[in-house]
Amino acid sequence: MPVRPIGKVLQGNLNHAVAAQDLLYQTVAEWNINVAIVAEPYSIPRTHKWAGSVDGSAAIFFPGVACTHSVVERGAGFVAARWGEVVVVSTYFSPNRSRADFESFLATVEGVILRVAPSPVLLGGRPPFLRWSLVRLQPDVAEEAAMVRAWAAVPDTMAGDADCMADLFADDIKVVCDAAMPRTQACPRNRGQVYWWTQELSSLRTASMGARRAYQRYRRRARGTLGVEESLYRAYQDANKALRTAIRKAKEDAWDQFLGILNNDPWGRPYRTIRGKFSTPASPTSCMEPGLLRRVLGTLFPDPGPFAPPRMTTADLAQGERVDGPPVSDAEFSTIRLRLRCKRKAPGPDGAPSKVLAIALGPLEDRYRAVLNTCIAAAHFLRRWRVRRLCLLRKENRPADAPEGYRPVVLLNIVINNNIDIMQLDNFIEIP
Secondary structure (H helix, E strand, C coil): CCCCCCCCEEEEECCCCHHHHHHHHHHHHHHCCCEEEEECCCCCCCCCCEEECCCCCEEEECCCCCCCEEEEEEECCEEEEEECCEEEEEECCCCCCCHHHHHHHHHHHHHHHHHCCCCCEEECCCCCCCCECHHHCCHHHHHHHHHHHHHCCCCHHHCCCHHHHHHHHHHHHHHHHHHHCCECCCCCCCCCCCCCCCHHHHHHHHHHHHHHHHHHHHHHCCCCCHHHHHHHHHHHHHHHHHHHHHHHHHHHHHHHHHHHCCCCCCCCHHHHHHCCCCCCCCCCCCCCCHHHHHHHHHHHCCCCCCCCCCEECCCCCCCCCCCCCCCCCHHHHHHHHHHHHHCCCCCCCCCCCHHHHHHHCCCCHHHHHHHHHHHHHHCCCCCHHHCCEEEEEECCCCCCCCHHHEEEEEECCHHHCCCHHHHHHHHHEECC
C-alpha cells in the first residue's frame, strides 16, 4: 500500500563538532531537507524537532514546520521515531568495538524493526541509487579497469549459480564506473538559509573547502616536500579557524539583533520562534500528500484482481539439472554491444550507463556470457532483473493534484534492456 513519501533525506556524521552542526542547519535550509539522520552530533537540543539515542551518539532531526513525530524506541546507539506512516531509525556504532558487540547491536536494531512491523522503515546507512557523471567519462580508464577486473578468477563456489555470478558482474561494472568517472551529487534548487547565515560565511566556507582539497591533493602525490605540505596544512587550519570564528560571531550578532526587536515586534519573529514556527518553508514539490500519492498510484496501477503469473515450463527440473538451450552466439553478443552503444536512456537502479557497459563488455565478455548461458541452461530469471525503480514525471499543462498530471516511468537495469537473453528466456516461459 502506498505510504507517505519522506521527501528529501540527509544523512551524515558530525564527529561531535559544533561547527559541523552549525553547517548542518544551513545545509538543511539550503537543500529543503525533510529529515536529517545524524550520527555523533555535537548536542541534541531538547526541542520537538529532535529525537536522540540514550547515549547521544545518534539522532534524527525533523526541520519542517509540521514535524509531528513520536519516539518509538531508543537505546545506546540508536533511536527510532514514527513520522506519519514511516518509522525512521538512526544508528551509530563505533568501529573501535569488537565484532561480537557489533553483532549484538545488529540484533538489537533488528528487534526494533520487527517490533514496528508492518510499518515501513527508513534505516540510516542504506545508500541511495548510484549515479555517475557520464559527461566526465574517461573511456580509456574504463577499459583498463575492466581488464583488471577480468584478470581475477571467478570463485569456484559461484559456478552454476546465476544470481551469484550476476552479482559479481554487477560489482565489476560498479568498480569500472568508479574508476572512469566521478559520482554525481544532488544539488537541490530553491536554496534557503538559516537566519544567521551571511554572504561572508559562504565565501569563508568556500575558501575552507578549497584549502582542504589543496592539502589533500598534495598529500596524495608520490613526491612532495615537507615544507610545502606543512604550509598547505597551516593554510587549511587558518581557513577553518576563520570559518568557525565567523560562524560564532554571526550567531552572536544575530542573537543580539533578535533581542533588540523584542519590544518593537513581539508578535513577529520572537513569537514564531517561541512557538516553533520559525523555519524555512519547504518546497511545494519536495513531497506529495499521502492521499494524492495513493490516488495517483491507484489510478496509474489499478488492482487487476486475481492474477496467475507466468510459470517456467521447466519448473520440475531437479536440482542442478539443465535444459538443452542454445548458448549466446557471437552474432547475438555483437547485437547486445551495438544496442548498448546506441542506447541513450536513463540508467536503472544500478546507475550504470549503457556506454560504460558497452566498453566493459570487451574485457568482461566471457564473464557476461557465462551469466547469460547459465540463465538459459537453468531457465532462470535473475533476481537482479526483478528490481525496478518507479519515477513519476509531471505533465505540462495538467493539474498537479490529479492522477492525469503524472506519467509513470519504470527504470530497469541496463543489462536487461533490449538484450538477447530476455528473448531466449521467452522460449521457456509458459503463459497460462
